[in-house]
Amino acid sequence: MALLLAGGEEDFNLTVLAEAAQRANVELLDLRLPAAESPTFCWNLEEGGARFNAQNISATGAFIRHDVFGAMKDPRPEVSARAVAWHQTVMGWLLSQPRVRLFNRQISQTAMNKPAALVFAREAGLRIPPTVITNEAGKFSSEQIESRIAKPVAGGDYCYSLAEALGKADLRSGLAALPAIVQKRLVPPEVRIYVIGQSAFAFEVRSVSLDYRVNQDAELMLLPEIPPELALLRRLMSRLNMDFGAADFKTDPETGQLVFLELNTSPMFARFDQASGGQLCAAMIQELTMA
């Protein structure tokens, strides 16, 4: 029983997962990629096997993350291209090996699309915020500007108040260059629920910021009980063919109920694992190595 670990050598999420594997006495096949050198790799499709540093790749389970850290240290396009190519290569091998346990192996394309995932979440029974996806930035009323937020439709940037987002926008004839997701502004508490196969963990994320990622000022607390939204989240994830992910919720100021924001298909987990006393990574290892 060996667990293949692939991604960037400096990815601290992989570091904590490797440490958890070690604690569980799980054999590790370490395919993490250093920044400045490449291992030898050859995958002969006619023969079927792949070699990494002269070692035949063989694993019963695998966890892979795209290396996002190399490109942050070194923004040259070559660094990003290298990360993409290695990710595609190792993921390609993993996808071709159906017996290797891999999270989200059959994930739906819908899971990667925020607007579509919101619609599916509502259809699964989860509450979602009143949402408009639009570039008609000149049409908002003053009440809407006061009470809404905006975030990029493709992700990769922060959530802003609508007023701030409009202040940044470059409008031509009242139309923005990009459509954005515009939603009712929600309030704390903010909750993140991790689903790891049969296991689930919920955390309260406390921050004074609209988007806690901006100032990294969040405090995390493992909740003793998982909110009842878990059942609906599992329904959504089942439809999306997902067995691993983290869903973010905030609270409707009028009803006090949790409202679904988004489902991350490859979430970071190191800090949450720390806040849970290692339970997150232990569950991941267990799921990936169970017979």
Place this chain on the structure above:
Amino acid sequence: MPENKLQATTIPVSEGSTFTSGEEDTTMALGEEGPTSPSSEDSSVFQANLESRHGGPFGAY
């Protein structure tokens, strides 16, 4: 829980964030899936997004 409060040299909480890693201030490139991301948070997408996001979520021409 003060021990869970993010410190300057500790790891970021989540995706798409600015963080301090070791001694280097870096931009966290863990935005959620982007258009060229096959299955995960994609640095190249996130950085492209940041570079092109001078107009915020509504972008710029």
